[in-house]
Amino acid sequence: MxxxxxxxxxxxxxxxxxxxxxxxxxxxxxxxxxxxxxxxxxxxxxxxxxxxxxxxxxxxxxxxxxxLSQSLLHNTPWREAAASEMEKLRHATGETVHLAVMAGGELVSVIRLDGTRPDHAQISPAGSVVPSHCTAPGKMLLALRPWAFVGAVLDQHGLEGFTPNTIVSRDELRSELLKIRERGFAYDIEEYRAGVCCVAAPVRNHNGETIVALGITVPSERFHAHKEALREAALAGAERISQQIGFDPDFTQSGRYWWTSVEGREELRPARPIRSKRSKDSE
Amino acid sequence: MxxxxxxxxxxxxxxxxxxxxxxxxxxxxxxxxxxxxxxxxxxxxxxxxxxxxxxxxxxxxxxxxxxLSQSLLHNTPWREAAASEMEKLRHATGETVHLAVMAGGELVSVIRLDGTRPDHAQISPAGSVVPSHCTAPGKMLLALRPWAFVGAVLDQHGLEGFTPNTIVSRDELRSELLKIRERGFAYDIEEYRAGVCCVAAPVRNHNGETIVALGITVPSERFHAHKEALREAALAGAERISQQIGFDPDFTQSGRYWWTSVEGREELRPARPIRSKRSKDSE
DNA sequence: CAAAATGTTCGCGTATCCTGAACAGCAAGC
DNA sequence: GCTTGCTGTTCAGGATACGCGAACATTTTG
Missing domain, CATH: 1.10.10.10 (Winged helix-like DNA-binding domain superfamily/Winged helix DNA-binding domain)
Known part of the structure; x- marks a missing residue:
């Protein structure tokens, strides 16, 4: 409108x-x-x-x-808490750590900490906008939204292919998102940049809603060698951040359709009872 | 529109x-x-x-x-040059130094450096929006714009009074602006905040256009004791900044009506010949 | 000097936005 | 508890304001 x-x-x-x-x-x-x-x-x-x-x-x-930027940063105190936890994570792994949210259907990087290793993965700086269908944090956030929302995002921004691994089929993306939703984490195996992989884990608030995602981005060889360890690090880090900032009232940001489910059955518990029953989970 | x-x-x-x-x-x-x-x-x-x-x-x-904020800062390299000159100015005077531009008819603070003295003047942080009719940098910038622009700004934002000294009459403001334009600097004698004064000087680019203004804000007693020295410091600082960044092509920002004059006679020399002769210097 | 580009203006027709009233959840109130 | 105020949300009709294309003025290209 x-x-x-x-x-x-x-x-x-x-x-x-x-x-x-x-x-x-x-x-x-x-x-x-x-x-x-x-x-x-x-x-x-x-x-x-x-x-x-x-x-x-x-x-x-x-x-x-x-x-506007000043206003935004001034009333986003959870950034600092998240940044300090992420600093620990970078120190532990030596890899590039970043935090992203969804805004306007695309993924916006909020915090980026470059890895300490000489060959750490290079990612776009804080504030950058990247597609959501081919990045680990992007898929993580999409997976926890209802398919109606995902569909609207894809309608608007399409499924551009960046590497041979990029998922460009709606059906394929859907099953990928279902898998991510079930597992609770997302991989990006060279789907956006060749030679670069990423694991993402959800940061949840006290209602179980996920607004932001934590990602660890690593060059491919090292990623495959330590896949499980990196995944656990991401999950643990996201969990620690969740506990630190999950109760921040400013952190209860949400979109239009948080609580409804991907499939139509499996349902996320909302903080407050659902008001409008707009169940046109179309497409 | x-x-x-x-x-x-x-x-x-x-x-x-x-x-x-x-x-x-x-x-x-x-x-x-x-x-x-x-x-x-x-x-x-x-x-x-x-x-x-x-x-x-x-x-x-x-x-x-x-x-957007990232994009803005990324392509505003002159901020750094200005900041380093302003740092010198703060060191020399010990007072609060700031730099402001006009955006959307109001004054936006771009850089703020707090004074080193224990009782330095407190002003709003970078990014803040303040009225232009009652601040020294605001009046400085208004003074170098044609009256048609000033009139439009006043129509939109009015002439709110903040202290007994605030100019709330259009005619009075007009003669004040003419005086400022002639002198080349602006005072704010407790017109916005009681007990706080300010001098502002124009930062010009190589075409003589003024896009930003430099201000030194000082508690009233000390301001009146060193009025001339502070004014000269501001003018000299603004001049040094102008020389440093005046040739930066990014610095040739301008509004719609830069070149026309306040009075209708006295005319600012534009960089390039005037194109549209929109001489409806109304009001 | 000609020609293609630029930013700008103007007026008409219609698609778009604005409005007011009605609806649905929620939080207090006697 | 039920009611009264308060939220945010939806809908449909009417009027306004937007979007378009053509023409102008200026600058840059060839």
Whole structure:
């Protein structure tokens, strides 16, 4: 709903570190809009301060972003607690440790700690957006959401293939998610980047809901040599974080459909009774 | 234009560190919208990841903000150069030094360095939004914009009074801005916070345009005792920063109306010839 | 100097958003 | 307990505001 706002967000999200500057025509071409519409969007978003207009008529992100960012970090105290636990995990394993949440159907990295080994896995920095269907934390978080949600995400972002191992079939992904849900952890065996694997474990709050996922990312050879140990480390780490921050009231964030199940039978216990019984678990 | 997007931004800006959580009814009451409209806005903005929906139906900022913030900081290299110069200034004066830009008609603090003296002036942290009509950097930036822009800003945000010294009359503000423009610096004599004064100087790029302002904020007694010295320090500091970062191409940010003048006669030289001759210097 | 690109403006038609009223859960209230 | 206020949510009709295409102004390319 409110497609105008959705499109404005799309425009905003075009501004990445790799491509920080956009003009009207470029935006129009990229999003398939008429130039005049692109102009209206850029102009309006700039007017409210989220973009800044250069003299040339091109645009960059505006400093009002900084304000929102401050507000966000200020009321996310659990970040620090999680970071300190993750530091221990990095020290123990020497590998790259990261924490991610889902936002807007994609995976956003919240904390990244690079491994201490010289050949630690390189992953994208905190704040990055990565697809959810081909990363361990992404699949972990998808697995604990109802299929209706997963379907909506896939409709919107598709199942892009990055390596030969990437799951690009909906059915295959579905059974993978069911398996992950049952086991309680997720693997990514070179599904996003060749030569890089990852294990992810869910961080739960006191209601058993999973909002964020912890991942340990490791170069393939070493990953396969210590698969079980890494998995246990991830699970234990996620568990410790859960205990530390699970009762933080700020941590009860959730999407629209937390409690419903993947299959339709197996059901997650919600914190409070379900209110609307929107059982159109379509597709 | 695009009032839908504007309202969505208004909704987003409600989420401050002091008030990080909002429900549908609260937003509706605050912005004077029907509940259903507030619902649509919150719901849509959450869908794109800029907000996050709690289980209770209340909302918080979403982590997609983090992504934008990363992009912004990544392509704002002049922050570091400015910060190092400001550090020198803090060391020399012992006072609180800050740097601010205008975004969405209000003043956004980009860098804040607390003074080293035990009784240094306390100001709001980086990322904060403060009014522009009653702060020294705000008035400095307004003064270098055409009156049409100033008028639009005042129409939108009004002239709220914070202390007996706050300028609340449009005419009075106008002559104040003209004076500031002529002199090249701005004072704030307890116009925003009682007992606190500030001097601001413009940071210019190589075209002579002013995008950011440097401020030194000081408790009133000490301010009046060293008024001229502080002013010179601010001007010199701003000048050094200008020379360091003035040629950074990222620093040529500008609004819609940079070049036109306050009065209609006196004219700022633009980098490139003026294109649109929108001379509706209304009001 | 010509030509293709840019950002910008304007007006019309229609799709989209805004609204108000009704619904469903929840938390207190005599 | 049942009721009264409060949440968030849904729906459908009517009016507004958005999106489009064409034309303009300017700059950069050839």
């Amino acid at each position: 409110l497609q105008t706002v959705e499109k404005a967000a799309q425009v905003l999200y075009l501004f990445t570190p790799e491509r920080p500057e956009w003009g009207v025509s470029q935006v129009a071409a990229e999003l398939g809009l008429p130039k005049s519409s692109a102009h209206a969007f850029l102009s309006t978003v700039a007017e409210v301060g989220l973009l800044y207009r250069l003299m040339t008529g091109r645009y960059r992100l505006g400093f009002r972003i900084l304000t | 695009l009032q839908t997007v504007e309202k969505a931004a208004q909704v987003l800006y409600l989420f401050t560190p002091e008030r990080p959580e909002w429900g549908v009814s609260q937003v509706a009451a605050e912005l004077g919208l029907p509940k259903s409209s507030a619902h649509a806005f919150l719901s849509t903005v959450a869908e794109v990841g800029l907000l996050y929906r709690l289980m209770t139906g209340r909302y918080r900022l979403g982590f997609r903000i983090l992504t």
